Every structure is written in structure tokens, then in C-alpha cells.
Amino acid sequence: MASASPTTDWLAARGWQAFPFQKNVWKAMRAGHSGLLHATTGSGKTLAVWLGALQALADAEAPLTVLWITPMRALSQDTLLALQDAAATLAPQWTLAARTGDTSSGERASQQRRWPTALVTTPESLSLMLARADAPEVLRRVRLVVVDEWHELLGSKRGVQLQLALARLRRWNPTLMTWGLSATLANLEEAADTLAPGAVIVRGAQDKKILIDTLLPPRIERFAWGGHMGLTMLPAVVEHIDAAASTLVFTNTRSQCERWFQALLQARPDWAGLVALHHGSVDAEARRWVEAAMKAGQLKCVVCTASLDLGVDFLPVEQVLQIGSAKGVARLLQRAGRSGHAPGRRSRVTLVPTHSLEIVEASALRAAVQAGRIEPRRPPEAPLDVLVQHLVTIALGGGFRPDELLPEVRSAPSYRALGDDAWQWALDFVRHGGDSLRAYPDFQRVVPDDTGVWRVPDARLARRHRSNIGTIVSDAVMSVQFLTGGRIATVEESFIARLRVGDVFLLGGRSLALVRVEGLTAYVRAAPPGKALLPRWDGGQFAISDTLAEAMRDRFDEARDGRFTDREMRFVAPLLRLQADWSALPGSQQLLAESMRSADGHHLFLYPFAGRTVHLGLAALLAWRAGRDTPATFTMAVNEYGLELLSATEIDWAARLQPLLAPVSRETLREEVLASLNASELARRRFRQIARIAGLIFQSHPGEARSQRQLQASASLYFDVFRQHDPGNRLLRQAEGELLSAELDVDALDRCLTRMAGQRLDLRQPARATPLAFPLMVERLRERASTESLAQRLSRMLADLEAAAGGKPAAAVDVGARLAFGQAPAPPRAPRERRRRR
Template identity: 90%
Template sequence: MATMTAPTTEWLAARGWKAFPFQRGVWREMARGHSGLLHATTGSGKTLAVWLGALQTLADTEVPLTVLWVTPMRALSQDTLLALQDAAATLAPHWTLAARTGDTSTSERAAQQRRWPTALVTTPESLSLMLSRADAPEVLKRVRLVVVDEWHELLGSKRGVQLQLALARLRRWNPALMTWGLSATLANLDEAAETLAPGAVIVRGAQDKKILIDTLLPARIERFAWGGHMGLTMLPAVVKHIDAAASTLVFTNTRSQCERWFQALLEARPDWAGLIALHHGSVDAEARRWVEAAMKAGQLKCVVCTASLDLGVDFLPVEQVLQIGSAKGVARLLQRAGRSGHAPGRRSRVTLVPTHSLEIVEASALRAAVQAGHIEPRRPPDAPLDVLVQHLVTVALGGGFRPDELLAEVRSAPSYRQLSDEAWQWALAFVRHGGESLRAYPDFQRVVPDDEGVWRVPDARLARRHRSNIGTIVSDAVMSVQFLTGGRIATVEESFIARLRAGDVFLLGGRALELVRVEGLTAYVRTAKAGQALLPRWGGGQLPISDTLAGAMLERFDEAAQGRFSDAEMRFVAPLLTLQAEWSALPGAQRLLAEVLDSNEGRHLFLFPFAGRTVHLGLASLLAWRAGRDTPATFTMAITDYGLELLSATPIDWAAQLRALLAPVDRATLREEVLASLNASELARRRFREIARIAGLIFHSHPGEVRSQRQLQASASLYFDVFREHDPDNRLLRQAEAELLSAELDVDALGRALARMAAQTLDLRQPARPTPLAFPLLIERLRERVSTESLAQRLARMLAELEAAAGGDAPAVDVGSRLAFGDVQDKPASHRTRRRRR
């Protein structure tokens, strides 16, 4: 078959387009029936490459469900569907296209099942739900192509594992199935391709897209800066930047920051009402779709958003992207930059808006990493048993299974390639009777073999319960927020609403709302009167900086130590770095900086590994535990992305002990030490709740019943305690501990950090006062101990004293107003100051 058919040539020519070489390469491979991974920059034509290949290769067929297009977010399904329909209308007019996600209405689902479309846009969860249908083998064996959009977004998650298992099932029914993945930001391409489809080819697309990365520098440098701000001191500059462009996306890292910036922009420019909009995951789906459509039509000047617009949505009119605060990683920055200039040949532009001085160094490091082509790898999870257990029940519903046959199928999924026979037998026993400790309870006899040896779900009630809870996106339960008079506003995490009392005011959807009452999973509100609003405190804001970004930052410090400031950002931040070098030293790729300072509080150790918050949390706990084994002591801890502080009331000779306390150990020993240094039991209990949900031990919703987050936690805790007492070798308990160590504490990254520090030269300094790098750690700790008013007063005094010692003026920033009016981002308790007694 030719690489491009005449109708395709004519369709492209009618639009003034020509096929790129990488697109022709995809069409060649698809014509040969090969699976593959297409890696190209955002906006370079990836979707068109695979979709035109599908239309050329498969257009002669009119079989229902010929193509499944899997998107990582259901919010992208309609946009994806619109993108596919244009070419299909001309090149395959006999095809029908539809979307099927959690947002699809019951009536539309029923209509699809009466006559399935030729191509279906769906999500991993909805695909698993289709696998649970009794007629799944008959319906899905006709699928000839599965396209996985934004594969990098799924690769490193349990949702990606769920998709691996679904693809293994489809390949069993159709061994000739083609699987194609699309990605723009991946480093480990070979692993990503093999995880998607064994033997998949890699097609590399255009990687020369021009990306302009610049920084919106503040009016003056703050030599003593602290993190956690909303960044609103940059508001005038941001307003000016937005005003100069026709269209802008303003990305924030949290929904609370998104809400606050939206309000601040409206307050600064009331004439922009109706021209700027808000977009995040808690905004109502209809409102989000309106924003997306209005932005595409060029009707909006600016959208303030979160990761809800990171992926897939094609905003051709967007002229520029602003990133408030650090993007935390190279891949995330590239993904967001690609939202502008989202078309072949167009330049993407992202402007970084630092919220504190050290983020200016991050900005320089990010650009250097992009120019060097350094991107973070994504690693698939290793054989999560909770996902496997869920899949076993799904397959038992979808026609049943024979264990030996299914084991071979499961092991064909790369994440389960090394699945042991013991783990497989445990999973079978768990779905058959809940394991040894739950054998007596009928609700856990979910899957049983029939007389012919086929394992099925015999209980219709259990079948309905499983189908209503399929999915591995486990997060805080959500509540609907609506006006007393009617009208749904948005959804918000239950844990946030649970902290409020009637009469409390909060921001949501760009409005100040007063909570009136809560009924079930609905919070009733009314428009608040003028007054101070309580900011929503959603999770997600404390993503650690990546190893790639941290390494690039240390290279910037090395250059600064040699007196080289190579770009505008580094020249701007030179006064801070120069002062740091004068009072102490600068960290570097081969130099581990530690500072010991005595104050009336005790002895402070400041250590700067630049390994990110997650690693620093484990490292601080580990150091305190190791230091306290011989000499009992009380430690107060604080962490940032750049370093950690340990404060002890009793003197500790860090100069003599630190190198030994940082000694690397083997993986097993490190795991034991980390678990011993933390309240690991309580952390594992919380992790177990999410595993229990996926594995089907607890359910967020039963037919006719929805359970609260508090009920779920209570149920999960009960199972946790039962297993620990009566079934201590339960593999879900082991998984909770393993995930705690790998995901929340990242022990492997901690081990790498210890090994890296062991190879570095330890540079221990004893400055006379807090240095510019140490100052943010002091503020982290003070935030936990004093009120906002007291903190403002103390901050102002400290800044005045430090600036005086540095030979400068007092800072121009009004510290009190910054704290009082919400220019501080809330910190999850797990990442705040920790107190450790030894």
C-alpha cells in the first residue's frame, strides 16, 4: 500500500498542507500492521499523523469499534472527537464517531450499545468498564487499532497499568491488533514503546519546534526570599504582559492559586470581565467546555488554569503562556509551553513568573535543560496487585476466565512480566474468598469457578457494585457545590468542605461563596457579602522539583561560583548568590553545602542536597533518627525543594558526625531505617485506603448509596487492623508499605541522593547569621509555630536585620499585607515542619 492515498493528498492540499516525513513514516508502519510510538513536539501534527494513517489503512472497513482512541482525561474527549471528525467526514464518510467517558449520558450509552460507532474516544476507566460487559469478547474482538493519546501522562501511573491489562485482553481476542501511542515529552522512549506494545517501532517526529522561554523579572531582587507565595507581588507586571498579547493562558500549580489569581486580575482590570475565564478540575464540566470553546473561537483574552489544560486541547489562537511559580519539571514546562503556537511551524512561548528569587535560578536552569534536551523519564509501576485484583473481577464479569490462560495474558502486560506464581495464587484466592482472614464473609466471594472451570461473578449485586466502582483514579471524594436557589457551580474535594462551618466564606469558580449547609454530598451556598475569603486548599501544590531540574540548578550555581552569570536571570539574581558566597558558600554538582548556626533556639543544621521535597522529608527524618540513636535529642525539622533544616536544643557536633550520618546503605537497610524514622504505620494506613478502594475491599459508591470519605477511612482502617493482626503477610499490606516507600517517600531516590552526596565534597560552613539559602527554611519552620500577625512582625524584623548586615536597605515588600491577604500558599501537613524526639 502507498504511504499516502490520493484522497489524503487532496484533503491535505485543500487546506494548504503537506505531509511531514514523520507522518509518512507512521503511515508506512501502519500499512504494514505495526504498532508504534510517535514522539514529536506538541503541536507538530501527531494526532493527524496517526488518524490519517488509520483512515488510510482501515477506511475500507465499516465494522463497529474498529478504532479505540484512549485519552487520559475525559475532559479531552469532546475536543479529541471534534479533531477526528473533520478528516473522517471526507476520507471515511461511512464511519461513525462517538465519545464514551464518565460524562456520557445514560441515554447516549444505550444508543451506542444498540449500534456501536466505528471509532470511539474513551478513557482507561471506560475501556475497563466495557471489558466487564458479558458480551465484551464479541464486541471488542473487532477492534483493529488502539491509539493512546498523551502516553507519557499514563505511563508512570496505575491508570497506565490498567490500560496495559486492557490492551493485553484485546490482543488475546485479536493478535493482529495495532497499538499506537502519542507523546511529546519522554526521555525513556525504548521503555515507553515496549510498555505500550511489545515490539513497537519508534517514529521520531519534528523536534525542532521553536520554544521561547523567558522570565518576567521583578522590579528588584529580594536577597532574602521565601517560598510558598501566591506570587501576587508580580500582579502589575503580569497584567501588563497579558494586556500586550491577544490571548494568554496563565498556568498555576494549584487550584487555590488559580482562584486567587483570577480574582486578582479582575480586581486589577475590571474592564476584562467577560474577557478572562477560569479553568480547573473543580469547575463544572459544562463551564470548562464553554471556556475551551470560547478560547478556540478567540473570544477570550486570558484563561487562568491549572493542569486541567496541560493536555491535548488545541488552542490555536493562544499567543503566549505564563507560568506562575516554578513548573517543577522540564516535561511539565514543555507541555504547557506547547499550548501556545499549537500548530506546525508556529513558535511556542512561555514566560516564567517567579514567586520568589530562587525560582529565577530555576527559570534559568529550566531553559538550559530544554536547550540540552534533558527531560525526565517516566517509569511504569511494578505489578501493583490492587489493579490486578480489580482486573480479575472485571474479566470474570466480561465472559469469565480460566486461570492458566489468563495468567499468560496478564504476564504479557510489561508491568506484570515478572509476576510470581505465589502472587498470582494470592490474587486468585483474594477474589475468590478475600483471603484467609475474610473467608467467612459472603461479600468477598466475588469470583468463583463454575462446573467447567471458568471463573465468573455469580452474584448480580456484587457485579453491579464492581461496575459502579471501576477505576484506579483514587483521590479525595468530591462534593457538588450549588446555590440554595438551584444551579450547580462546581465540584470540590470533600476534605475541604469538611473543614468549613456554616457561614464560612471561600473562593470557587471565581466567586466568593458562603456555605449554608451540607446535605449528603452536596454543599449548598449563596453569594457571599464583601469580606475576606478563605482560600480553597486543594492538594497538588507541593510537587517536588525533578532530578533533571535540580541537576540543572546545581550547574547554574557552579557557574556562579566561578563568577559567570550567563543569562538575564542569573545576572538579575547575582546579588543574592554573591551574598550567599560571601557569608557561606554556594552548593554545586560536586559540592554538598552544609551550614551550622547557633541561635537562642539551639543549634541549626542547614543542608542543601537539592533533591526535592519528597527526598528531603525522608532525609531529614533519617538524619534525626540516626543522630538520635546514640544521644537522645529533640529535633525540629523543615524542608523545601532545595534543602532541609534540623534544629536541636542540645548541641550536636555536626562537623564530626555529618559525613557518617549521610552514609549510604543497601536498599533493604535503607527501607528499614526510613520506616523506623517515621510514623510509618499511620502513613501506610492512609496509603492502604487507596489500595483497598482499587482492590474492591471498600467502595465509594454502592447502587443507591454513596459513602463519605470518613466512612471509607473507617472501613479501610478496620481492614488494615484485621490484616495486621490475623493476616500479617497479606500482600495488600505489603503493597501499602512498598508504595509508601516508593511514592510518598521515594526511598530509591533517597538512596540515589545518599550515594550522590557520598561522592560530593562536604563543604561545612558556620556563618554568623542565616544565609539567603537558609532563610526560606527558617520561614517554613516559623509558619508552623506562630500566627500570621506574629509571623509578619518577626519576618519584617528579621529582614531588616539581615539587610542591614548585608549593607542594604530594608525590603520594599509589605510583609504583613502579603501574609494577610493570601499571598501565601497553603502547605500540606505532611510536608510541613516535623518534630522528632529521640
């Protein structure tokens, strides 16, 4: 009997058979449909779309038939290997290659002489291809674009950049198929429509078994405080790793990753060579070695960050450990899926809390996963900086006529509502820099020629634009290497700038001493193990999601009713009972507030359980509203669970708090938040990112790199010029809008105020700091005291609180050791002093 197809033969040869959802994808692709495939990690998504491509486009011989977009260039080689296996049998005439920022110039030149049939690339590299003069000729042949890990791009400007690129490809080939792959999305319809209007949704296997458990500490700390590395859990983690053949240990920050790698090797020197380090600043060659060794089963453990969240297929991984809370349901699922990464295999993730309240988060995370509650990802709306960059890119790639390009831009979902005024402003900006910069030739980037086609006439400006394409904006990075020339890793310039010659720090798993700095290279030598500084990277700390915050409030509801339904909640019961005895427990229907006096002043503690970002805006708003009528100075502190306002004078919160929390219209709330913060300085910082994407400032010129100080100075100059001479500049308005939406999340703050208005305010006056209040006091003290003085004060405070609670005083050495081990980087804070605005 003849076989059904070469595809089923290929699967059968490996002992596999197609799943129903894979067959649905193949049927849709044969019909020429675009789509979004949503299935759990390791269920066969990649094979579904790739085998569908090999069937639907089997007759393709033209170069660049398929573009496979990956969100991380580090994943390109792994993806390429995964695709080559099936293509070698099912489409032997096809050639495959990767093209990212890591691709050598020689390989790029070879590709341009003969483009491959399928190319694995990134959004940035695709935009670079669009900037080629022969872009229409090269890219009009593309018949399929596959976007891997679409959820990672959907809610960012990188996703918007890709939307615009896809709109251009569809103009050249209206029958273009676009398929997205995702495992962790809640808003599937919006995600599919954003990828390809009219795309079908194929739901794959969602019954993958995920085991989520928690590694509980030896004893409960009733007065938990955040900021330490969780290294008190080191013995239990070592035991857990020892019992498994292979483990991924996820951390939330690169600093934490470095510290845990060192701690594991100190605890088990015999694991040298079996434990590896992987994060975004480690040299690319070293990362590739780690990935290959893990896949080959040569490593027992890899300590990593989000650098291994995506894509890399680690079939041998037996378990995943998550140090600290994952802070979001989707992130936890993504990391859990790194183990058992194959159809039919069970994934396992063990949560390792760094303090007691994270045990409640662990319980809430499991409950949210079991209920299928995942965070939605929303695409940005019409960011003009991305549009401006895209206009210059298209002008380089053959040029454009504005009246023909506008419908194409509006076909990208993020720009559907783009107004004529905003479009004209973007054209004016790329033509002469707008009203305030038209006298400067460098801003005459795109001009119409005699035929009405807009092009880039200056070769120097063209080279500069190509060197800076992309929407990823971060602190300038410095290369760290030995005096002998061996490159170790990269680290942000702001960290190296704080070091003196001879200072010792941990990086790339090594203890290093700074020797000298030349340009953007820091030269180091090996240093003996001992006390070392931990590099600090921006953007390293996550805030808990709305979904997780809601699940936590549910956990507290159960505790209020005396129900402790799982082992995590039973373990933290002593903490929660003490909180209830001294004050009360918060919940979904009760808003808990505490008013207390201490030697520091008069405290207000409020527990909305809405996440650090919302609490920062809420604290500033409360202080500002309170100071409108009564002169007052406030010091603020926030964490994931609540906020603290400290004032020197007593305030009647019983009479004032409820009115101060009243919701207002969205526009009024935006105005109040901007008034309550140092909004000008915060917007200035946000403007640097926008100016970089829009092409006002450049991370690098061809042949040179610019320091962070130079970039910030340039951005500040433009910011001041626009405010003085062009106050209606749309990039200024965008900076303000992104500050409110991204950094302060005013929409979430609005939802929080509305929710609190429907809750019963429960204002208590405890005699001393409660278990929920104590972490907030520590947050405030960390900003004002040295490590040594803070350790001494925390020791006294803990001893007094434990004595009042009828327990043993905490050992001072424990507090000092935790602080000395380093702290996770705190997010940028608004200035703390809030004075009455007259």
C-alpha cells in the same frame, strides 16, 4: 495528472502537505505494525496516526474498529471534533462517538444498539466495557487502539490498567495495532515496549521553536521565602497579558488559580467577560464553555491549572504564562506547547517567579530544555490492587480460566515478573478475601462454576464493582451549588468540613458564603468581595524533578566560578554573592551545610538540591541516625533546595555529619527510612488508596456516595485486621512499598546519598541565617504560628537580616499581605518531633 491519494488531496485542500514522519507512520500502519510516535506538541501527531488509520483501515465497516484512548474525559469532545473533520471526507461511511464518565445514559444505550466505527474513550471506560457480559463479542472486532498523551499514563496505575486491557484485546485479536502519541518522553524504548512489545518508534519533528523567558520583579529579594502566591508580580503580569491577543496563565494549584483570577479582575475590571477560570473542580459545562470560547478567540486570558496541560487545541493562544516554577522540564514543555499549537508556529512561555530562588529554577529550566534533558516516566511494577480489580472485571466480562488468563496477564509488561505465589494470592483474594476475610460473603466476589470458569455470581456485587472501576483515588468531593440550584463546582470534602456556616471562600471565580451542608452538597450564597478563604486541594504542589535539580546544581557551579551567563542569573547575583559572603555556594562537587545557633536552638541546614520529597526522607533519616547514639529531639523543615534540623542541644556536626550521610544497601536504607518516620500511619493512609482499587472499600455504592470519614474508617479497620490476623497480606506489603517508592522516593534518596558521598562536605558556621537558610526557617515557622504572629516575626527577621546585609528593611505590610493572600497547600508532612529510639 491523477492525485497521489485522497489523503494528500485532503491535505492540499487545506494548504498542507505531509511531513516525512507522518508518511513513516502511514507506512508502518499499512504494514500492520504497532508504534510510538514522539514529536513536539502541535507538530501534527494526531493527524499522522488518524490519517494512517483511515488509510490502513479504509475498508472497515464493522463497528468498533478503532478505540482512541484519551487520559482525560474532558478532552474527549475536543478529540472527537478533531477526528471527525478528516473522517467526513476520507471515510464517510464511518461513525464516530465518545464514551466517558460524562456520557449520558441515553447516549450509551444508543451506542450499544449500534456501536460506532471509532470510539473516543478513557482507560476507565474501556475497563467498564471489558466488564460487559458481551465484551468478547463487542471488542474482538477492534483493529487499532490509539493512546493519546501516553506519557501521562505510562508512569501511573491508570497506565497499568490500560496495559491489562490491551492484553485482553490482543488475546481476542492477535493482529491488533496499538499506537501511542507523546511529546515529552526521555525513555522512548521503555515507553514503546510498555505500550506494545515490539512497537516501532517514529520520531517526528523536534525542531519546534520554543521561546522561554522570565518576567523579572522590580527588585531582587535577597531573602526569598516560598509560600506566597506571587501576587507582587501582578502589575507586570497584567501588562504582559494586555500586550497579547490571547494568553493562558498556568498555575500549579487550584487555590492559586482562584486567587489569580480574582486578582486579575480586580486589577482590570474592564476585562470582565474576557478573563475566564479553568481547573478540575469547575463544573464540566463551564469548562467546556471556556474551551470553546478560547478556541473561538472570544477570551483574552484563561487562568488554569493542569486541566489544560493536555490535548485541547487552542490555535489562537499567543503566549503562555507560568506562575511559579513548573518544577519539571516535561511539564514546562507541555504547557509551552499550548501556544503556537500548529506545525511551523513558535511556542512561547514566560515564567513568573513567586520568589527569588525560583529565578534560578527558571534559568535551569531553560538550560535543560536547550540541552534536551527531559524526565523519564517509569511504569509501576506489578501492583496487585490493579490486578485484583482486573480479575473481577474479566470475571464479569464473560469469565476466565486461571491457567488461560495467567499468560495474558504476564504479557502486560508491568506483570512480566509476576510470580506464581502472587498470582495465587490474587486468585484467593477475589475468591474469598484471603485468610482473614473468607468467612464474609461480600468478599466471595469471583467463584468457579461447574465448568471451571470463574465468574461473579452475585448481581449486587457486580453492580458495586462496575460503580467503582478505576485507579483514580482522591478525597471525596462535594458539590457546591447556590440555594437556587445553580451548580458551581466541586471541592474536596475535607475543606468544607473545616468551614462554619457563614464562612466566605473563593471557588469557581466567585466569593461564596456557606449556608448549609446536606450530604455531599454544600449550599452557598453570593458574598461581597473581600477577605475569603482559599479551598485546599490535595496533590496540588509539585516537587522539582531530578532533571531540574541537576540543572540547578549546574547553575550554582557557574555562580561559584563567578559566571552569570543569562539575565536570570545576573539578576539573582546579589543574592548569590551575599550567600557566598556569609557562607558559601553549593554545587555539583560541593555539599554545603551550615551550623548556626539562634534563640530557637541549634540549627543544621543542608543543601542537597534534590527536591522536597527526597529532603523529607533525608531529614527524617538524619534525625533518626543522629538520635541512635545521643538522645536528641529534632524539629524538621524541608523545601525544594534543602532541609533544616533544629535541636535544643548542641550537636558536633563537624564530626558527625559525614558518617551520618553514609550510603548503605538499598534494603538497609528501606528499613532505616521506615524506622525513622511514623511509617505505620503513613502506610495506613497509603493503604486506603490500595484498598479502594482492590475493592475492599468503595467510593460509592449504586445510588449513594460515601464520605471520606467513612472510607478512612473502613480502610483503617481492614488495615488493623490484616496486621493482626494476616501480617503477610500482600496489600499491606504493597502499601509499604508504595510509601517508599512514591511518597518518599527511596530510590531517589539512595541516589542522593551516593552522590553526596562523592562530594566534598563544606560545613560553614554563619553568624546569622543566610539567603538559602531563611526560606527553611519560614517553612518551619509557618507550621507553628498564626498568620498574624508569623507576619510580625518575619518582618523583624527580614529587617534584621537586611540591616546586616546593608540593605533597606522589608516593609511589614508586604509580609502580612502575602500571607493574607493565601498560601499554596503544603504537602503532607511526617510528624516533626524525632526522638531517640531505644
